[in-house]
Amino acid sequence: MRLLHFVARLDKRLGLLEIDAGKDRFLAKLIRLVRKANTLSSESEGEVMDENAAFIERLVHVLSKRASRDLMYVVFTIVGHRGLSTYLTVIARGSSKDDVLKEAEVLGEVVGTLADGGIEVRDNERISSQLLVIPMRATGNDFVAELHQIEVEPRSYEPSPLISSSSRGANGIYLGHLLPGEGEEDSFSIPRDSIFRHIAIFGTTGSGKTTTAAVLSRGMVCKGITVFILDWHGEYGAKLRSIPKVVLEPAKGDYLDGLTIEELISKDPQGFVDILDASLDLTPAQSFILTRILEGYDQDKHGDVWNFLNDRLRRGSFSEAVWERESRLALYRKLRQLLALPSKRRKVEVSDEPLAIVIDLSSISNTRVRRTYTHLMIKLIAFYMQHGLWRRDTAIVVDEAHNVLNEEGPISLLISEVRKWRLGFVIVTQSPSFVTTNVMKNTNTKIIHAIKSSMDLTALSKSLFIPREIEERIPFLSPGQAVVAIAEHEWPFLVKIDATALEKPCREDG
Ligand SMILES: Nc1ncnc2c1ncn2[C@@H]1O[C@H](COP(=O)(O)OP(=O)(O)OP(=O)(O)O)[C@@H](O)[C@H]1O
Ligand SMILES: [Mg+2]
Known part of the structure; x- marks a missing residue:
């Protein structure tokens, strides 16, 4: 027995899995089988299970006749945390994508007939990381389908359609x-x-x-x-x-x-104060004083705003209350290093x-x-x-x-x-x-x-x-x-x- 190397790739748009196994190329499509609600007269769990088992037996019987060397079927049930889900997979060798999609359609009809309308097929909406694929094991000239749970490699051997578009x-x-x-x-x-x-x-x-x-x-x-x-x-x-x-x-x-802080301060002084407030943790009194100083700023008259601020923060006014003086000086200490950046030496x-x-x-x-x-x-x-x-x-x-x-x-x-x-x-x-x-x-x-x-x-x-x-x-x-x-x-x-x-x-x- 020889295990083949294979590469699995998902065509998300069509829900088709492409498998390269050596010389052979397979296409697989997963179809989910879903029992319609209230299709059994009595719905005890045991009876539903019996009915399901009987259906799957009939299905496998029919499919085994339909299968050929290049057309295979696998029916399997996944036990997940939200219950059981049963899938029918069709695997085709050397067929076109269209053929496989058509085959999936036919299978939908087969299922409907066998279950007397009680079971419907759904496209498997989400094939994701925990993809179930069916690698091929070669025995002489024949291929046998085996069920494995593998993880799809995160790399794309072929860019996914999303990348190209x-x-x-x-x-x-x-x-x-x-x-x-x-x-x-x-x-x-x-x-x-x-x-x-x-x-x-x-x-x-x-x-x-x-x-x-x-x-x-x-x-x-x-x-x-x-x-x-x-x-x-x-x-x-x-x-x-x-x-x-x-x-x-x-x-x-x-x-x-053409990109100056003076323009910002002239048009949106509060925006400027908010930034300093957040990055220097100003107290309410400090923000207040800063806002008031900036209200007196006139770009045309005062020019460079750093010089202006430097000046106003250091000097204070005669009518200043004690708390104001203290807050002003504390604000000055917080801003001093920023204001010490040399301003406007080289225009770029x-x-x-x-x-x-x-x-x-x-x-x-x-x-x-x-x-x-x-x-x-x-x-x-x-x-x-x-x-x-x-x-x-x-x-x-x-x-x-x-x-x-x-x-x-x-x-x-x-x-x-x-x-x-x-x-x-x-x-x-x-x-x-x-x-x-x-x-x-x-x-x-x-x-x-x-x-x-x-x-x-x-x-x-x-x-x-x-x-x-x-x-x-x-x-x-x-x-x-x-x-x-x-x-x-x-x-x-x-x-x-x-x-x-x-x-x-x-x-x-x-
Ligand atoms: N795309 C790259 N191709 C080849 N070498 C790279 C590449 N990116 C980074 N390196 C190598 O890793 C070194 C560190 O890169 P880089 O400074 O960009 O990392 P960083 O994450 O920004 O590091 P730090 O945490 O120090 O900021 C580079 O000097 C270079 O040798
Ligand atoms: Mg870095």
């Missing part, structure tokens, strides 16, 4: 290729618009997150999206070599032409062409200031988009996001609001358990590199469905390998992110 279009953002294949035909992209439904990139230290975010950023720019990168460690400037970019160092006083212009705008945060040494500055940048970009002052498809990449998005606050909430303005977020973090549930819920695409902590794995599986056999691989993925789960796709993809894309100009994506 929605993920591979010319407008897709190139990320790499499907495992285990190599070469052109396995290339993997995500739909351009999935950016605006937000993306999360997870993985333990060194698993490849930043590289993936860089490949994704390049791909976005190539597809006409302007990308802001909040570059916590200052790594992206060196990585993005093949696309137009500017690198800003806020600690050196770099600022973007951006062209109308899509580009990467890398904001190198690593030169801000104090982490609290770095975090507050990051919040302000996110708010600023969202504000400009919301008011139509920045009219481009835009994405914001937030690396080391656990430092930035770890509490419910105005920034976490923004993520659920901004999609209507065509602003997408790419959230990069090692710890899904550190970012807020709002962030988890609102990222439609998850790119998951190796994750080893069981706490993080649990946080992940709470927020999305990952089939067990794929989940089991997550701790063992090598750098650059990732499971990509897109909310609209039932099955995640196993992908190798193509770091060499970083060297290639956009035109090479095809």
Whole structure:
């Protein structure tokens, strides 16, 4: 007896299983047999079982006559936690998909006749991870069907129809290729618009997150999206070599032409106060004082708002009450390091062409200031988009996001609001358990590199469905390998992110 190697593949649309076993190709279709309610005069459980057994005996008898070398049938019952389900499987060798579907139709009629209308057939709606397939054991020239429970490999030997229709279009953002294949035909992209439904990139230290975010950023720019990168460690400037970019160092006083905090404060002072409130834990008295100072701010008259704030926070006024003075000075201490960032030394212009705008945060040494500055940048970009002052498809990449998005606050909430303005977020973090549930819920695409902590794995599986056999691989993925789960796709993809894309100009994506 020789066991054949076989590859099972599911055509989800038709509910057909394709099995490659050596030279032979089989098609299998599962049909579920369901007894209609109230078709037996008396419904004691024993009688139903007897009736079922009698029916199956008749069915097997009829099918054994119908069967041939190239047409086989298996009837089996699964004992599951919700009761028994009986399936009839037809397995055909060398037939076309149409033939098998027709055969399934005929079987429906056979079943109806044999059960006198008491049993109907249903397409098996969900063949999922726990797929029952029938490998073929060769005995001489004959094949014998055997029943096994196997797990379908998470890789696609042939891209599923979903990939070719929605993920591979010319407008897709190139990320790499499907495992285990190599070469052109396995290339993997995500739909351009999935950016605006937000993306999360997870993985333990060194698993490849930043590289993936860089490949994704390049791909976005190539597809006409302007990308802001909040570059916590200052790594992206060196990585993005093949696309137009500017690198800003806020600690050196770099600022973007046409995107200023003064504009935000003039139009939405409360929005600005809310951000500082959340990231610096202001007391109600401190927020009050900040709001009042900003009410006196006039962009044309005072110019640079940091200087203005510095001045007003230090000086106070004659009529000030004692509590006011104390709150003002406490507020000044909280803001001092932020205000100490040199402001407006170098103006950085951006062209109308899509580009990467890398904001190198690593030169801000104090982490609290770095975090507050990051919040302000996110708010600023969202504000400009919301008011139509920045009219481009835009994405914001937030690396080391656990430092930035770890509490419910105005920034976490923004993520659920901004999609209507065509602003997408790419959230990069090692710890899904550190970012807020709002962030988890609102990222439609998850790119998951190796994750080893069981706490993080649990946080992940709470927020999305990952089939067990794929989940089991997550701790063992090598750098650059990732499971990509897109909310609209039932099955995640196993992908190798193509770091060499970083060297290639956009035109090479095809
Ligand atoms: N797609 C890839 N292909 C090949 N090698 C990769 C890929 N991605 C990452 N690597 C390798 O893994 C190393 C770490 O990658 P990267 O800095 O992107 O990981 P990270 O998850 O961001 O790490 P950290 O937790 O330190 O931020 C890289 O220097 C590179 O050698
Ligand atoms: Mg990193």
